Amino acid sequence: MTKQAQQTVLAAELPERGQPLAGGVFVTRYWLNGVERALILLPDELSGPWGEYGVEIKGAGSYSDGEANTRAMAEAGSVIAIKALELGGHIPSCLEGQLVMAAKADGLVVLNEERFHWLSSQRAAYTAYIMDFEDGWLSLTGEGDERLARPVRSLIIQ
Template sequence: MKSPLINIKNLHISVSTFLPEQLAPEVSIFVPAAPATPSSGALTPPAIGEYWVGQGGLYAGIQQGDDGQLHHKIFAAADIGRFAWGEYGTETGATSKINGVLNTTTLRDADGSFPAAEAASNYTADGHHDFVLPSIAELFHASCHIPDSFAKETYWSSSQFSANHAYHMDFEYGWLDYTVKGNERVARPVRSLLIQ
């Protein structure tokens, strides 16, 4: 008698089924993230001196505020006119040398007329309504980082020096000084984005 070619004592068979998506090659899908909020550190600024698309102006770099936190500084792309500072002979409380938001808010809430601060706070760009008249430190920051973006003019800050005088920055000679509030000087709004 001939022996069988295959001798099977125990046979175990496993069958697996695959879903169609398991057979498809691996594909990476890019899903864009939701836009960052303006106060988010996730925003990526352009190079200093370039227009920051969607943010309303020229990027002037990062500056530390009086709160110790870091802020992106964005200046309007152009001057908005010549104005008097306003209210000669009046102490206003807008005395911060660093915080243009605080100074401009103080001037807007004060009795009297403050044309440079009013014009700056009424300025809008790229849908942003949070522009202010810069403090003297913010103007100095601009003179260090984006001086060629300014005319060779004297610009008002929102920082009061005294009842009769306010600080200004001269972009022709680099002088930081003060002058009579009734004099007309150029205004250039700024906005800040907190880096978190």
């Protein structure tokens, strides 16, 4: 069962970056598809393969829209995508991963630096993006590899 998550936040109710919001930590404000949003890092850490190696998932190639990517992944059977959506979040896109890394660099969030984390942006049928939250390296790897994923939530700012 998918947890019903908060969908919007009033601009006047946004806390300072690094403070609690909607079950996680407020990372930053950003624009996605012409809409201003608040990015929240959730406390959960997931582990598993991105998806099936060699299968291109239509709708999971966005560099910026992690929620759309994650929904496409889940529809294709990705276990970590399904888990992220059940938490009321999604796996960050490349853009959202970089925003999370910027918040870490600013000392606002703590991230597991031991392993690369999945991002929801697929590059091709055999590779998806990963990020190293120690140094911020963005790279690609085979989708069948076991990696961590740190879900985020994105709220529309009203």
